[in-house]
Structure formats: structure tokens, C-alpha cells
């Protein structure tokens with residue numbers, strides 16, 4: 026496996042960043058995960074736009090997107106695989122111990138891992154911890170993801186593959202690494218960005234292609250929604266067949282099945 030670190034390709038074993046990198050010491054960094062099918066990254070430009078937005082949100086210098094594109098192309102070419110998870114990480118770089126960022130300049134890492142197609146349906150849980158829609162990091166894809174690590178571990182303990190959060194005012198927000206959609210009376214809804222969720226690339230495409238409404242939804246909508254599905258780069262559109270103890274028999278239901286079909290068709294044309 027070869028990956029890109031600060032300007033060049035290296036064997037994964039030999040690739041190095043400082044142990045005092047601010048990404049490591051305090052989680053001062055941003056990232057993107059892209060899907061690569063047969064070496065072709067999906068929706069590269071929206072991911073690069075979001076990388077820049079996230080970096081600006083942390084006060085990091087804008088990433089050099091030409092270098093990021095070059096790095097992605099080099100890593101994909103060096104590691105051929107049918108379905109890859111391409112990860113761009115951009116951090117505050119070598120810094121003093123503590124929350125002040127150093128002036129050594131940012132670190133850029135691009136790595137690739139092999140992955141497989143997700144199942145068409147999955148189980149999710151809800152967790153008692155909240156997304157803070159008023160956080161300085163709301164809507165940014167930062168490497169400060171330990172809350173997601175804890176929630177996802179809880180989901181796995183309970184037989185699920187994702188954990189869903191409410192925000193601080195009890196509205197449905199998102200999963201640890203996915204956005205959420207619900208069907209109510211045949212109409213598709215997803216929480217608005219003001220809920221504090223990430224502006225998922227898959228979410229935006231799904232809203233555009235299905236006409237889903239962006240609606241503030243109370244968390245307990247999950248107890249009565251006719252259908253529930255998740256969207257993310259590696260899940261595409263994935264139906265939910267259980268939320269906590271509530272079974273959703275027949276998942277994917279008709280609206281979800283249609284969204285899955287539309288997404289697969291439109292994405293294949295991109």
C-alpha cells in the first residue's frame with residue numbers, strides 16, 4: 026500500500042508525520058472520505074469544496090486543491106482495487122503541546138483502503154448523547170471524531186451499524202457517519218443543515234434527485250416514520266430495518282427502494 030504524505034508517495038510502513046502533529050495531539054484537522062470505483066473517485070469536486078469549507082471553519086489555510094487532486098490520483102493509481110475508500114486528511118501540522126497551533130504549516134495525508142458494498146438494509150440505534158448545532162465545529166468534517174467512535178461502538182454492541190443523534194433541542198440530526206431520511210405519509214424528509222448535521226454529499230444528491238424536503242423533525246419521529254434510510258459516501262442510500270427495538274418490516278419500503286434506484290442510476294451517470 027502506498028499513500029501520500031506531504032508532497033509525495035510513500036510505502037505505508039515508511040510514511041511519517043510528527044508525533045506532535047496537531048491532528049494527533051488535539052484533533053485539529055479536517056478530512057474527507059470518497060468512494061473510488063475501479064480507481065475513479067466519485068463526486069470529487071463537492072468533496073474538495075467541503076474540505077476547503079471545513080479547513081476555513083478551523084482557521085486552517087486553504088488546502089492546495091491541485092496538490093490534493095494530484096495526491097488522490099497518485100494514490101489511486103498506485104493501489105488498484107475495485108472499491109476503495111479514499112481518505113484525505115489535512116491537519117494543523119507540527120505544533121506546540123496545547124491548543125495553540127504552530128506555524129510549521131499543515132499536514133496532508135491521502136490514503137486508500139479496500140472496502141466492500143454495504144448490505145441493502147441495516148439496523149440503527151439512537152444514543153443519549155447530542156450533536157451540538159451551536160458548536161464551533163457544527164457542519165465541519167473534522168478529525169475530532171471521538172464522540173462518533175463512542176456512539177458507533179455502542180451501536181455495534183447493540184447489533185446496529187449506525188447510531189443516530191438528536192441535537193441539543195431534541196431534533197433528529199444525523200448518524201456518526203451518515204445523514205438520515207424518514208418517510209411520513211409518503212413524503213420524504215431529512216433534517217435541515219441548521220440541525221447541526223454535516224452537509225453530506227450523498228444527502229445533497231439524494232435531496233436533489235428525490236425532491237426530499239428539509240424539515241425540522243423531533244427525534245421521536247423515528248418511532249412513527251413509515252420508512253427510514255441512511256445516506257453516506259460508502260452506504261449510498263441504505264434502508265433501515267430496525268431502529269432500537271422497533272422493527273420496520275419490509276425494508277426497503279417503496280419510497281426508499283425508489284430512492285435507492287434513482288441514486289444508483291443517477292450516480293452511474295456522473
Ligand SMILES: Cc1ncc(COP(=O)(O)O)c(C=O)c1O
Nearest residue numbers: 202203204223225226227257258
Ligand atoms: C457526521 C457525518 N454525517 C454525515 C456524513 C455523510 O456525508 P457524505 O454523504 O458526504 O459521506 C458523514 C460522512 O461520512 C459524516 O461523517
